[in-house]
Amino acid sequence: MKILITGGAGFIGSHLAERLLQEGNEVYVIDNLSTGRLENIEAFKDKPNFHLNIGSVLNRELLDKLISNVEQVYHLAAAVGVKYIIENPLLSLKTNIMGTDNVLEFCNKYKAKALIASTSEIYGKNEQIPFSETDDRLLGSTHISRWGYGCSKAIDEFLALAYFREKKLPVVIVRCFNTVGPRQTGQYGMVLPKFIKAALLNQPLVIYGTGEQTRCFADVSDVVDAFIKLMNTPECAGEIFNVGTTESISITDLAQKVKDMCHSKSRIEYMRYEDAFEEGFEDMMHRQPDLTKIKNFIGWEPKHKLDHIISRIIDYYEK
Known part of the structure; x- marks a missing residue:
């Protein structure tokens, strides 16, 4: 098939592009390189x-041209990362909302199937974990x-579902947890x-907040599998699907695990949220997905455990 990936030079996008190329597809990528990197696609950028x-x-003209030529669109382009979003609030909102509106409009125009990448930030400060797709925000x-950021991605979801309900556009929404x-x-x-980069350099591992907050870290290869299926x-x-893993760890325990696996002499330090980000900054204490729905629909479960994931990233940085 001919497939477009928006944000295809980004972290997840580049892994998705690589997998789709391996499967024999023709892959088109659009990326403004604000957070994507050319080195992410270096290994396959010269493939025909x-x-x-x-x-x-x-850029509506460019997007119109690209989508007119493909059968599927994986829409991953978005403002990402707490630090980036706080430093670029206006651009983040415009990219997330207007960009998604553009993608859906042209997918509908040319009848291309779409996958819209959303986020676990959708759930906000809800503490009733694990989160299922119909939970309140x-x-x-x-x-x-x-x-x-969470509000902008919620608007993306509303737009996607409106196109599905009114225009019969085939669109899937994925809520990614920490990939x-x-x-x-x-x-x-x-x-x-x-953490891994700091540990390898024996620099301090800086934890924001108390370190008691917990997260679940999914391997990008598992996430790409889920997207394609x-x-x-x-x-x-x-439909909307959580994509992630249920293996949970506190940030303090994560820092200690990384330090041990890197055989590092790094100190573990703590910093107030306000000093790291902005006055009044808020975070969610726990974030864990309920994966019942995705398992029921496509039989998908994550394969990689955290220790293996950390080892893979350590190898990458060492090389």
Whole structure:
């Protein structure tokens, strides 16, 4: 098939592109390289069935041209990372909302099936874990920049479901929980690559907040498997799916695990959220997905455990 990946030079997008190329598809990528990197696609950028377009999903003319030529669109382009979103609030909102609206409009125009990448941030401060896809959302004040991201992705979901209901556009929504693996950078606040890089350099591992907050880290190869199976299962159209793992760990325990596995002399330090981000910053204490729905629909379960994932990232950084 001919397939477009928006944000295809990003961390997840590049792994998805690589897998789709291995399966014999013709892959088109659009990426403005704001958080994506050319080195992510270095290994396959010269393949004859790979086509890179440097540009934004806000460029309607370019997007129209690209989607007119494909059968499927994986829409991963978005403002990502807490640090990036707080530093670029206006661009983040426009990219997430207007970019998704553009993608859905042209997918509908050319009858291309779409997968829309959403986020676990949708659930906000809800503490009733694990989160299932129909759970209520509990968001903080609009004065806190980070909640704008979750709201923008919620609008993306509403748009996608509206296109499905009104226009019969086949679209699948995936709510990604912390996805990690080789090629991910800690530059925009992603905690695991940031810890590993610091540990390998024997630099302090800095934890924001108390470190008691818990997260679940899924391997990018498992996430890519889920995306492709969901996209190619007709019954999944018009549905929302959590994609992640249920293996939970506190951030303090994560830092200690990384330190041990890297044989590092790093100190573990703590920093107030306000000092790291902005005054009044809020975080969710626990974030864990209920994976019952995705297992029932496509039989998908994550294969990789955290220790193996950390080992893969350590190998990547060492190389």
